[in-house]
Amino acid sequence: MSEQRFNIDVENINAEFCGSSTGYADERVLVSLERAQGFGKLKNLPKRLPVGCRRGGCGICRARILEGNYKRDPMSREYVTLEDEKEGLVLLCAIYPLSDLKVRLEPKCVKNVEANSQSLEI
Amino acid sequence: MALTGVLRPGFIQLRVLDMAASVEYYTKRIGFHVVTKGEDGRVYLKAADEFDHHSLVLRQADTAGLDLYAFKVRKDEDLDSFKKRIEDYGIEVDDVRAGEQPGIGRRISFVIESGHRIELYAQAEMSEPKPLIHNPDVWSVEPHGMRARRMDHALLYGPNIEKVLNFFVKVLDFECAERVDMPDGLLAIWLTAGMKAHDIAFVNHPEPGKFHHVAFELEDWKDVGNAADIITRYNISIDIGPTRHGITRGQTIYFFDPSGNRCEVFAGGYTYYPDHPTRTWDEKEIGRGIFYYERQLNDAFLSVVT
Amino acid sequence: MAMTGVLRPGFIQIRVMDMEAAKEHYIKRIGLHQVMEGDDGRVYLKAADEFDHHSIVLRKADDAGCDLMAFKVLDEETLDGFKKRIEDYGIEVDEVRAGEQPGIGRRISFVITSGHRIELYSNCDQSDPKPGIFNSHIWSVEPHGMRARRFDHALFYGPDIDGVLDFFTKVLDFKLAEKVQMPDGLLGIWLTCGMKAHDIAFVKHPEPGKFHHVSFELENWNDVGRAADIITNFNISIDIGPTRHGITYGQTIYFFDPSGNRNEVFAGGYTYYPDLPTRAWDERDVGKAIFYYERQLNEAFLSVVT
Ligand code: FES
Ligand SMILES: [Fe+2]
Ligand SMILES: [Fe+2]
Numbered sequence: 001m002s003e004q005r006f007n008i009d010v011e012n013i014n015a016e017f018c019g020s021s022t023g024y025a026d027e028r029v030l031v032s033l034e035r036a037q038g039f040g041k042l043k044n045l046p047k048r049l050p051v052g053c054r055r056g057g058c059g060i061c062r063a064r065i066l067e068g069n070y071k072r073d074p075m076s077r078e079y080v081t082l083e084d085e086k087e088g089l090v091l092l093c094a095i096y097p098l099s100d101l102k103v104r105l106e107p108k109c110v111k112n113v114e115a116n117s118q119s120l121e122i
Numbered sequence: 123m124a125l126t127g128v129l130r131p132g133f134i135q136l137r138v139l140d141m142a143a144s145v146e147y148y149t150k151r152i153g154f155h156v157v158t159k160g161e162d163g164r165v166y167l168k169a170a171d172e173f174d175h176h177s178l179v180l181r182q183a184d185t186a187g188l189d190l191y192a193f194k195v196r197k198d199e200d201l202d203s204f205k206k207r208i209e210d211y212g213i214e215v216d217d218v219r220a221g222e223q224p225g226i227g228r229r230i231s232f233v234i235e236s237g238h239r240i241e242l243y244a245q246a247e248m249s250e251p252k253p254l255i256h257n258p259d260v261w262s263v264e265p266h267g268m269r270a271r272r273m274d275h276a277l278l279y280g281p282n283i284e285k286v287l288n289f290f291v292k293v294l295d296f297e298c299a300e301r302v303d304m305p306d307g308l309l310a311i312w313l314t315a316g317m318k319a320h321d322i323a324f325v326n327h328p329e330p331g332k333f334h335h336v337a338f339e340l341e342d343w344k345d346v347g348n349a350a351d352i353i354t355r356y357n358i359s360i361d362i363g364p365t366r367h368g369i370t371r372g373q374t375i376y377f378f379d380p381s382g383n384r385c386e387v388f389a390g391g392y393t394y395y396p397d398h399p400t401r402t403w404d405e406k407e408i409g410r411g412i413f414y415y416e417r418q419l420n421d422a423f424l425s426v427v428t
Numbered sequence: 429m430a431m432t433g434v435l436r437p438g439f440i441q442i443r444v445m446d447m448e449a450a451k452e453h454y455i456k457r458i459g460l461h462q463v464m465e466g467d468d469g470r471v472y473l474k475a476a477d478e479f480d481h482h483s484i485v486l487r488k489a490d491d492a493g494c495d496l497m498a499f500k501v502l503d504e505e506t507l508d509g510f511k512k513r514i515e516d517y518g519i520e521v522d523e524v525r526a527g528e529q530p531g532i533g534r535r536i537s538f539v540i541t542s543g544h545r546i547e548l549y550s551n552c553d554q555s556d557p558k559p560g561i562f563n564s565h566i567w568s569v570e571p572h573g574m575r576a577r578r579f580d581h582a583l584f585y586g587p588d589i590d591g592v593l594d595f596f597t598k599v600l601d602f603k604l605a606e607k608v609q610m611p612d613g614l615l616g617i618w619l620t621c622g623m624k625a626h627d628i629a630f631v632k633h634p635e636p637g638k639f640h641h642v643s644f645e646l647e648n649w650n651d652v653g654r655a656a657d658i659i660t661n662f663n664i665s666i667d668i669g670p671t672r673h674g675i676t677y678g679q680t681i682y683f684f685d686p687s688g689n690r691n692e693v694f695a696g697g698y699t700y701y702p703d704l705p706t707r708a709w710d711e712r713d714v715g716k717a718i719f720y721y722e723r724q725l726n727e728a729f730l731s732v733v734t
Contacts (some may be wrong), residue, residue, distance in 0.1 A: 160515065172668050253518075290453065301432060343649065343650055344649060344650065344651045347649045347670075347672075347679060350671075350672065350720075350721045351672070351720075353721065354674075354716060354720050354721055354723060359725065360721060360722065363721070364653075364670050364671070365670070366653075366657070373594045373653060375721075398555065410660065414656075414657075415660055415669070415670065415681075416666065417660060417666065
């Protein structure tokens with residue numbers, strides 16, 4: 001188990017600061033944020049932290065890396081295309097910190113739906 | 123009661139992002155066995171308590187989710203009559219040649235109004251390991267991992283659930299064991315082809331063709347608890363549980379495979395007969411219907427799909 | 429190994445706001461029996477599998493919470509010995525006369541630095557129902573409700589956990605079976621006076637004298653599942669579970685009595701011996717320590733107390 005710890009700042013989709021977690025180099029960023037939420041350290045979330053599959057498949061934890069370096073697991077290209085990734089979009093459950101990070105939550109992208117997709121927004 | 127037409131769920135084909143991690147997960151953790159690997163890289167798996175060639179197909183892809191869900195029908199002629207009934211209903215039917223999947227005969231394949239590909243087939247070879255049939259022991263190979271006994275059912279998310287209900291009941295002769303009616307319409311249906319409380323279920327959802335979970339049956343609540351221990355011990359991502367469904371009464375856990383496809387292991391559930399009434403749930407008690415102990419949906423239930 | 433000193437948790441006195449609702453909850457749902465009602469209105473309850481006079485005392489009040497937790501010690505001489513040791517440690521000790529609670533001998537009573545009143549006593553009558561002791565059956569009266577077998581332990585919230593740990597280990601001869609150590613200090617301690625993984629536990633909290641839960645032991649995981657069915661069927665407020673604790677290994681449910689006091693029913697837990705090492709958890713895995721399946725604290729765990 002890695003003892004290397006990093007600070008992770010998180011903003012909600014309106015770019016408001018929500019709080020920080022202590023992330024570990026071998027721990028998914030989303031899991032470290034869940035831990036911070038358990039201790040009541042994340043405020044300003046629209047509802048709760050967007051936690052789904054924690055394995056890069058469902059796209060709910062889509063976010064933008066504002067600062068910092070990370071390494072990554074596979075993520076579904078349905079939710080983060082190669083272009084998205086170049087712009088700094090990731091799935092928080094599929095990345096591990098290599099430095100302190102600053103991240104901003106992004107809405108899940110929904111394909112093949114015309115209207116009435118509100119319920120899918122985080 | 124003679125069992126005719128569609129007998130049961132046969133196999134499910136899932137997309138995975140990392141084949142090695144997925145094979146390890148479905149074999150060592152769920153407790154399945156690899157039957158064979160196809161030339162195109164697809165991996166075919168089964169539970170040791172199943173006779174048929176395979177019940178789970180994994181395909182490497184860059185997205186997660188469901189490719190298709192196939193039911194086994196009683197006789198080869200059934201395939202022809204179902205093909206006609208489906209076409210008469212107005213849905214296009216493709217033929218899939220025998221051997222497209224190893225051990226499986228010809229299939230008919232079609233996309234229903236929720237955007238999911240459903241298939242029917244009548245012939246399947248048997249494969250090892252399988253249950254013994256002469257002076258049989260309780261198992262042929264020792265159960266391991268979560269001790270899954272079979273691929274049991276799937277829950278799919280998509281639009282036009284009323285039409286899906288109509289199709290499964292009128293064309294495939296399924297029965298609706300339970301349903302959820304919200305003020306703005308039908309939210310969900312649990313459909314059975316036999317005596318289980320469900321073989322396939324659908325929840326109304328704007329995106330077509332989405333996958334909620336595949337379920338594996340366990341022997342009892344004790345095995346459900348053991349599965350929960352395994353899930354944390356091997357750092358498998360949990361969704362919810364151990365808990366119970368008001369709907370079907372199954373004792374259950376939801377969790378995710380290494381690609382984020384939701385899996386369920388469960389035990390129990392009532393016995394359904396075709397003369398039983400449909401059980402119904404409404405907006406007020408839907409939480410208790412889905413998660414009997416929590417009595418409310420979790421954030422993920424209606425939104426996290428692959 | 430001779431068992432000396434403090435034997436086990438004896439009884440706990442809980443404040444309830446509606447006595448009738450509380451009696452229905454603890455008797456019909458948890459499965460306890462009423463032994464008697466005192467002149468002052470306090471109600472004395474026990475599990476049918478306990479010998480001693482009572483293990484739960486309900487007192488009507490206008491707030492919820494815990495008045496005191498009492499441990500049974502080996503004999504009167506032990507009681508005198510503890511009185512001296514506690515006073516020498518610098519904590520004031522009150523004497524409570526025999527019969528202040530029916531069936532219970534004299535008690536010594538003191539407030540520890542977390543703000544909780546703890547008591548010790550050595551004499552108590554037995555009461556019915558109790559286990560048979562001659563050619564006896566598994567139970568004397570048929571178990572009902574959640575089939576609780578005994579009052580097992582309690583978890584308290586308050587300040588100065590380090591001081592509490594020092595007192596319980598140095599003065600009352602308890603052992604520290606498990607602890608949670610955060611970067612800013614000790615967060616939780618699980619203390620045992622015998623072979624159970626814990627008899628009392630404390631979590632650090634700014635307000636003194638707060639009550640987190642009282643726990644009842646069940647026979648097995650199947651009974652934990654049945655208890656969860658009862659909780660929803662009778663619309664009892666659920667906190668979390670069925671789940672498991674990484675700490676102690678117990679399989680558990682947390683829920684609330686009609687006054688909002690948290691209850692636990694649980695099964696299992698490892699066996700502790702005084703030569704075993706203390707198990708420790710840190711910030712990173714404290715979620716798993718408390719809720720082994722969810723692996724995260726829920727919002728209520730650190731904040732909801734009475
Ligand atoms: S939680 Fe599903 S992709 Fe991150
Ligand atoms: Fe299911
Ligand atoms: Fe407890």
